[in-house]
Amino acid sequence: MSGAGYEGELARAGANVSGRWGELRFLARRYPLGAVGAVIMAVFVFAALFAGQIAAVSPLATDAAQSLAAPSAAHWMGADNFGRDVYSRIVFGARISLAVGIGSTALGCLFGVALGLLSGYLAGWVDLVVQRLIDILQALPLLVLALVMAAALGPSLQNTVIAIAIPLIPYVARVIRANTLALREQPFVEAARAGGMGEFAIAVRHVLPNTLAPLIVLATAQLGAAILTEAALSFLGLGIPEPHPSWGRMLSESAAEYVRTAPWLVIYPGVAISLVVFGTNLLGDAVRDLLDPRQRA
Amino acid sequence: MIGYLVRRFLLMVLTLFGISVIIFALLRVVPGNIADILADAAGFVNPAEKAKLEADLGLDKPIPVQYAAWIGGLARGDLGYSYVSEKPALDEILPRIPITARLAGLALVFSIVLGVPLGVVSAVRQDSALDYFLRVLSLSGLSMPAFWLGLLILMAFVAATGTLPIYSAEPKSWQEALLMYAVPAAAVGFRSSALLMRLTRSSMLEVLRQDYIRTARSKGAPERSVHYYHALRNAALPVVTVIGIEAAFLVGGLIVTETVFNIPGVARFLVEAIRWRDYPIVQNLVMFIALVVVLVNFAVDMLYAALDPRIRYAS
Numbered sequence: 260m261s262g263a264g265y266e267g268e269l270a271r272a273g274a275n276v277s278g279r280w281g282e283l284r285f286l287a288r289r290y291p292l293g294a295v296g297a298v299i300m301a302v303f304v305f306a307a308l309f310a311g312q313i314a315a316v317s318p319l320a321t322d323a324a325q326s327l328a329a330p331s332a333a334h335w336m337g338a339d340n341f342g343r344d345v346y347s348r349i350v351f352g353a354r355i356s357l358a359v360g361i362g363s364t365a366l367g368c369l370f371g372v373a374l375g376l377l378s379g380y381l382a383g384w385v386d387l388v389v390q391r392l393i394d395i396l397q398a399l400p401l402l403v404l405a406l407v408m409a410a411a412l413g414p415s416l417q418n419t420v421i422a423i424a425i426p427l428i429p430y431v432a433r434v435i436r437a438n439t440l441a442l443r444e445q446p447f448v449e450a451a452r453a454g455g456m457g458e459f460a461i462a463v464r465h466v467l468p469n470t471l472a473p474l475i476v477l478a479t480a481q482l483g484a485a486i487l488t489e490a491a492l493s494f495l496g497l498g499i500p501e502p503h504p505s506w507g508r509m510l511s512e513s514a515a516e517y518v519r520t521a522p523w524l525v526i527y528p529g530v531a532i533s534l535v536v537f538g539t540n541l542l543g544d545a546v547r548d549l550l551d552p553r554q555r556a
Numbered sequence: 557m558i559g560y561l562v563r564r565f566l567l568m569v570l571t572l573f574g575i576s577v578i579i580f581a582l583l584r585v586v587p588g589n590i591a592d593i594l595a596d597a598a599g600f601v602n603p604a605e606k607a608k609l610e611a612d613l614g615l616d617k618p619i620p621v622q623y624a625a626w627i628g629g630l631a632r633g634d635l636g637y638s639y640v641s642e643k644p645a646l647d648e649i650l651p652r653i654p655i656t657a658r659l660a661g662l663a664l665v666f667s668i669v670l671g672v673p674l675g676v677v678s679a680v681r682q683d684s685a686l687d688y689f690l691r692v693l694s695l696s697g698l699s700m701p702a703f704w705l706g707l708l709i710l711m712a713f714v715a716a717t718g719t720l721p722i723y724s725a726e727p728k729s730w731q732e733a734l735l736m737y738a739v740p741a742a743a744v745g746f747r748s749s750a751l752l753m754r755l756t757r758s759s760m761l762e763v764l765r766q767d768y769i770r771t772a773r774s775k776g777a778p779e780r781s782v783h784y785y786h787a788l789r790n791a792a793l794p795v796v797t798v799i800g801i802e803a804a805f806l807v808g809g810l811i812v813t814e815t816v817f818n819i820p821g822v823a824r825f826l827v828e829a830i831r832w833r834d835y836p837i838v839q840n841l842v843m844f845i846a847l848v849v850v851l852v853n854f855a856v857d858m859l860y861a862a863l864d865p866r867i868r869y870a871s
Contacts, residue, residue, distance in 0.1 A: 292691075292692075391567075391570060391571070391574065392574070394567070394570075394571045394574075395571050395574035395575055395578065398571050398572075398575060398846045398849050398850050398853075399575065399842070399845065399846055399849070400804050400805055400807040400808050400845065400849065401805070401808060402807070402808030402811055402812075403807060403808070403811070403826070403842060403845055406811070406826070406827065406830060407579060407582055407583070407830065407838070407842065408582065410583075410830045410831075411582040411583065411585050483698070483699065487699075487701055490701050490703075491701060491702075491703065491808065491811075491812050494701070494703050494812060494815075495811070495812065495815065495827050496831070497827075497830065497831075507701070510701075510703065510704060510707065518707060518710050518711045518714055518720070519714050519720075522711060525704075525707050525708070525711060528704075529700075529701065529704035529707065529708070532700075532701050532704065533696065533699045533700045533701070533704065534699075536698075536699035536700075536701075537695060537696060537699035540695050540698055540699055541695065544695075
């Protein structure tokens with residue numbers, strides 16, 4: 260029994276389609292904003308995968324003669340103070356942004372699901388301890404916890420992923436726990452127990468798949484938050500270290516001092532961050548409507 | 557009710573204790589302490605001098621002893637000394653709090669004044685062009701990094717006036733003071749207003765479907781009164797909760813915005829202290845932020861009970 264099915268929702272909407280393409284076309288018509296989000300995400304994923312082919316110049320190649328060059332045919336989006344091509348740094352920056360965003364969301368979900376499932380299914384003192392731990396983690400704003408984590412772990416790509424994943428854990432754990440508590444009492448869980456199935460096997464084989472829908476909804480919603488947190492950490496100089504081209508870091512290098520002299524250094528990285536997060540938010544809303552119609556806005 | 561209050565209070569103390577342990581432990585696994593940084597800055601390292609510095613600052617003692625010293629000090633109102641300025645941590649932190657508090661207060665007001673009415677309009681005109689426009693606007697608000705919005709505002713300011721808005725500790729007039737705080741507050745509050753708009757919209761849509769709304773309409777109540785008197789009063793409940801949660805999230809926006817606008821508040825001070833490994837400042841600031849968040853959550857819970865007569869915590 261799959262928990263992430265949307266066939267029911269399609270049928271209710273009056274969809275009479277066959278095959279993957281028909282389904283996709285129907286979904287795009289029914290959720291136009293979600294389709295726009297999916298296209299935006301596809302563009303960024305494409306840019307990240309084929310960055311080397313799309314951007315001819317290396318994002319790290321410096322050229323003193325081109326320092327702070329305005330946008331031109333050679334440098335579409337201008338050059339930074341080291342003469343590095345902004346366009347190419349933005350294309351390669353998609354890799355960093357998506358890698359950190361997806362990596363930290365996945366890691367946060369993994370631990371959050373394990374904790375939530377454990378807490379909701381075992382109940383008792385385990386639940387009590389996990390609940391207090393969640394309270395503690397949630398009493399600190401996401402960026403504050405990520406800042407302290409990033410400083411504690413030291414600046415590197417992996418550490419940034421971990422620093423952002425940890426504050427995400429309590430949000431996931433909370434949702435999964437609530438779902439698990441409701442599922443525990445369902446007749447199919449009772450049936451599995453009566454059939455002699457072990458508790459661990461029930462939790463993994465029957466309860467876990469049924470928490471998939473809320474998990475997907477939550478993960479798409481958290482992806483945008485994770486990307487924004489990476490940008491903020493790098494902007495503050497505590498995220499992705501040089502020489503990786505991170506959008507947030509590009510803004511910190513260029514911050515207030517170039518507002519007057521080289522506005523392209525401020526505009527383009529910010530547009531890239533906003534656009535990718537906008538895409539995840541549009542997609543996230545559509546996914547929520549599709550998988551969890553009760554929460555529909 | 558009293559039993560509930562006592563329970564909530566004990567949980568608050570437990571949460572704050574947990575945070576103090578986690579933060580203290582985390583800061584001690586940071587590679588490199590203040591002695592390393594000062595030695596690096598000086599360009600040479602004299603091991604004897606470095607060891608003396610570590611002994612002076614108590615960094616050579618076991619971590620549990622350092623922790624006990626900190627908590628004992630907190631209980632007496634002694635927050636220790638900043639490693640960087642060598643002034644008492646309390647003297648460093650206290651004067652910065654009003655600056656950030658003013659900014660946060662203005663940002664919250666901005667987000668409520670903008671977010672709630674637009675959310676109501678968006679719900680009342682569901683699926684109209686205006687609704688779509690407002691929904692896309694609120695989603696863009698959620699997608700834009702606060703520091704980038706701040707930079708864009710700086711840019712617009714430069715284009716319009718030719719100068720950068722500069723923070724001054726003693727503004728000449730109240731208009732100047734308001735402008736000085738209002739511009740960064742708008743940059744911080746825009747995100748929250750977008751969230752409140754979305755939430756108000758979905759909460760209103762939910763309420764507008766209820767029977768009692770139809771009753772209000774059928775007895776001839778004007779639409780305006782149905783929306784703002786009957787519907788919004790009930791739709792406001794979940795919004796109040798989120799305003800409370802947002803108060804905590806504002807901190808993230810404050811950190812980057814104070815950095816962009818060069819405002820010497822507590823939020824920017826936290827980042828500086830983290831960079832300098834100034835433990836006494838970092839751990840006390842984080843505790844202060846946690847205390848504010850926990851108290852705000854508590855206040856929201858109480859407010860919720862007061863607003864919704866169905867909720868009683870007697871059990």
